[in-house]
Amino acid sequence: MTSKPTVKQFNQVACKECALQPLCLPIALNTEDIDLLDKIIKRGRPLRKGEHLFLEGDKFTSIYAVRSGALKTYTSTNDGDEQITGFHLPSELVGMSGVDSDAYPVSAQAIETTTVCEIPFDRLDELAESLPELRRQLMRIMSKEIREDQQMMLLLSKKNADERIATFLVNLATRFRRRGYSSQSFRLPMSRNEMGNYLGLAVETVSRVFTRFQKNGLIVANGKEVKVVDPINLCSLAGGKPVEVKKNGSTDT
Numbered sequence: 001m002t003s004k005p006t007v008k009q010f011n012q013v014a015c016k017e018c019a020l021q022p023l024c025l026p027i028a029l030n031t032e033d034i035d036l037l038d039k040i041i042k043r044g045r046p047l048r049k050g051e052h053l054f055l056e057g058d059k060f061t062s063i064y065a066v067r068s069g070a071l072k073t074y075t076s077t078n079d080g081d082e083q084i085t086g087f088h089l090p091s092e093l094v095g096m097s098g099v100d101s102d103a104y105p106v107s108a109q110a111i112e113t114t115t116v117c118e119i120p121f122d123r124l125d126e127l128a129e130s131l132p133e134l135r136r137q138l139m140r141i142m143s144k145e146i147r148e149d150q151q152m153m154l155l156l157s158k159k160n161a162d163e164r165i166a167t168f169l170v171n172l173a174t175r176f177r178r179r180g181y182s183s184q185s186f187r188l189p190m191s192r193n194e195m196g197n198y199l200g201l202a203v204e205t206v207s208r209v210f211t212r213f214q215k216n217g218l219i220v221a222n223g224k225e226v227k228v229v230d231p232i233n234l235c236s237l238a239g240g241k242p243v244e245v246k247k248n249g250s251t252d253t
Contacts, residue, residue, distance in 0.1 A: 073106040
């Protein structure tokens with residue numbers, strides 16, 4: 001049974017007027033082509049925290065561009081638990097993994113109040129046939145997803161807990177910077193438990209690493225608010241290189 005929200009058109013800003021346009025699907029299109037894309041996009045009501053955009057196994061019909069807020073994607077394990085596969089911020093696309101299938105292989109759930117643009121894939125595919133730049137942009141996005149999946153596999157197989165969390169924070173900081181936000185002071189949209197689930201760490205380990213990072217002068221954390229105090233050494237730690245710290249601390253694995 002699907003939990004996809006009923007789509008109702010709302011009076012929202014068009015693609016060419018959206019502040020995220022330089023980062024999103026229309027990035028390579030001229031004004032006329034953006035107008036063509038805009039005509040097929042549906043803009044629904046905001047999703048409340050905890051509400052699903054689609055469920056694993058739902059019929060694949062559309063891809064979605066996050067307009068505000070944040071989503072997580074996850075799959076169900078054999079024992080019924082949840083395994084988070086990604087977090088999606090404004091301008092990022094969700095649902096691309098269902099392109100080669102009749103169903104979404106993951107579920108997408110809002111982790112805070114979120115708005116999305118729905119792009120029916122059949123109409124997008126038709127439009128891409130006449131707009132080569134749009135097709136190229138879709139290919140670039142797919143390539144980026146493959147690369148990120150490969151990087152995630154490396155992260156989980158080769159790095160210890162400190163390096164995983166440092167990499168995660170550096171990645172988030174970079175994504176926030178691209179959106180015009182501060183890369184040194186930001187709010188984590190996900191919980192510690194969700195972060196640990198994604199990184200393959202116990203929530204207690206995540207908390208210990210955050211405490212250690214604060215003691216070592218790398219970050220200051222207050223709930224979900226994070227301030228990167230020493231970005232150079234945090235980046236060094238994310239790369240798996242030796243990092244100079246103010247106090248010695250053991251490393252969780």
